[in-house]
Amino acid sequence: MKGIITVLGKDKVGIIAKVCTYLADNNVNILDISQTIIQGYFNMMMIVDISAPAKNFETLVEELQELGLSIGVEIKLQHEDIFNTMHRI
């Protein structure tokens, strides 16, 4: 099972470090990262493996959201199915 993490917000030091540390602590493996800065805005997408996370999916969603709030960015974790069903037949 895969999840998609998107991070949006003003660029600053340590965003990736904080997200990655959280994921490592919760046994979520990162499969792919792509990141750009558009006009000072940090825009990251991660594909992660959520087959055996330490916590349930809803808790990860909430905690990542809180982590985002604490560093001033928006962090969203979604199940990959929403993108697959919308864009793939």
Add this chain to the structure above:
Amino acid sequence: MISRVEVQETNSMIREMNLDVRTITMGISLMDCAHEDMNVFNRNIYDKITRTAEHLVKTGEDLEKQFGVPIVNKRISVTPISIAAGGVKTNTFVPVAEALDRAAKEVGVNFIGGFSALVQKGFTNGDRVLIDSIPEALAVTDRVCSSVNVGSSRSGINMDAVKMMGDILLRTAERTADRGSIGCAKLVVFCNAVEDNPFMAGAFHGVGEQECVINVGVSGPGVVKRALEEVKGKDFETLCETIKRTAFKVTRVGQLVAQEASKRLGVPFGIIDLSLAPTPEIGDSIAEIFQVMGLEEAGAPGTTAALAILNDNVKKGGVMASSYVGGLSGAFIPVSEDHGMIEAVQRGALTLEKLEAMTCVCSVGLDMIAIPGSTSAATISGIIADEAAIGMVNNKTTAVRIIPVIGKDVGEIVEFGGLLGYAPIMPVNAFNCAPFIERGGRIPAPIHSFKN
């Protein structure tokens, strides 16, 4: 592999264009709750609803988190009470409505539909008791929704019921006069009512349905509007193609949520209702879509054609995205729930007569329209008869949800709050139709209903 562009597209639909799943509605049969004693019957339905729908709201909330898409409403529809409670020895079904209201509050759903009667061909004793209980039931409950089907293409129109409903609407309005006559916002008069509609206030769990079922209503006027902004000035083929593509994507999200909800709740999946349902929020409006299509306001010449295009292409895009499509499936045009429609009424662009014409090509009918509280019962019945005739002859669902606002007149505003929005009071044709309505009886089914 999922691409960044796709992820961004989906998330901007959710964040900026109000993409949501409008409702997960659980249909529950109350057929096995029958009992002649009112107290036992009420206990039976309360127990069954609270047991069956115990995890509905929590499941909806979990799915919101899982997919990151808002699921706005979680609701319940039940077997029409005139049938389910037909065996109860009583002269009022108000206590049943109260039991439904308690059950809805216990499980946390915002509406429960099915305080309903199907009288297209005539009344049972239960139907009469139910209809007579509507004004009181809608006044003493908060979450109960009621509907009455007065006609069908197969049976014609029950004009006795049409006459009766004019009076019932007024009584319901009077009974809730202190709250902007809000009772009428929870009461729909149908022709060709559907059995699997997940949208309120007209939802009920039809008698041909199974024990329990999950129906899902998708939405997304904002997404369609944004997509059409990209093709401004292009020809109709491009316009239609764009609506179709957008409707497909929106519906796929609904299908995913419906399947997952069905799996988690252990309840079979019924249908997806492909409807564009507006909300009072800016950017979530059907009228704004008309404007992007090239009309100055909803109601301008061309509006009926624009709505026909919208309705048809939402269906064409949606049917491929879902394995079962049902319910009302089309575009809703409730006035009070769409700020663009409200503005069109206030500017004098949109009249009751134009709305009636629009109902010939969209999914429902005269929806959430406020009229003066001084309107006569016969005039309201006349409006219902016209709408029912459109439905009967065109083999489509039509409905009337109009609110005669007691104490208010044309030009004033009534505020319902929340998803129900607010509405300017619209003028009604003042010429008399009472002798026509007084005739009573039944309008026979139209010739093209004889298909066997």
